Amino acid sequence: MHVLMLNGSPHPKGCTYTALSCVAEQLGKHGVDSEIVQLGTKPVSGCLACGKCFESGYCVFKDDGVNAFIDKLKAADGLVVGSPTYYAAPNGALCAFLDRVFFMKSTPYAYKPACAVVSCRRGGASANFDRLNKYFTINRMPVVSSQYWNSVHGYTPDDVMKDAEGLQTMRTLADNMAWLLRCIEAGASQGILPPVQEKWIGTNFIR
Ligand SMILES: Cc1cc2nc3c(=O)[nH]c(=O)nc-3n(C[C@H](O)[C@H](O)[C@H](O)COP(=O)(O)O)c2cc1C
Secondary structure, eight states, rough: OOEEEOOSSSSSTTTHHHHHHHHHHHHHHHEEEEEEOOSSSOOOOOOOOOOOOHSSSSSSSSSHHHHHHHHHHHOOOOOOEEEETTTTTOOOHHHHHHHHHHHHTTTTGGTTTTEEEEEESSOOOHHHHHHHHHHTTTTTTTTTOOSSSSSOOOSSHHHHHHOOOHHHHHHHHHHHHHHHHHHHHHHHHTOOOOOOOOOOOOOOTOO
16 A cells, blocks of 8 residues: 655755644554655646646646656555645645646546645634645545645644644544555455546536
């Protein structure tokens, strides 16, 4: 069992990383391994809506880690996306990255459990969390929940380590992710497979 994690923050060891590390540690206690991919500080292009990915399954921009992440996600059993809160939303680079990871190439991600983890100094965490969940719920990915909306509070990693309820929320999230992965594995061994998908009906609100 392997869970892929993405830290959208430019800070490789900041508050978001601290939350993701807590999830990773707890997953490890269940025998689930994980990897944290760092978005880092390099510029990330936005989606051009060129639609080339519909044919190739990959983005036309090849140099900022999106395509490598697509391959990692295809191979993973679950996904955790971590984000700092910037003006009550995910940080811009992360949105640019995820728009391109998901747009028109998300079929292989269907039925992989996913969740978002957010950090904030003071406010806007739940709006950020809601925005990130949109990527999963439009792509047939079961959303893993916890005991609260998945947020930690702090301006520094030390602050986050003092957020006892936030850290407990991270551990519960990991427990639930591990449990769901095991349930899916057990179901598959009994012949319970993902549903057959209907042919997509796209109406664009017109007809
Ligand atoms: C551009 C910018 C906007 C921010 N907006 C918010 C905000 O809306 N609400 C908030 O509580 N913190 C906000 N913050 C603070 C960060 O979300 C917070 O410190 C976060 O935990 C940092 O995570 P990191 O260490 O992983 O980067 C903002 C920070 C930046 C740089």
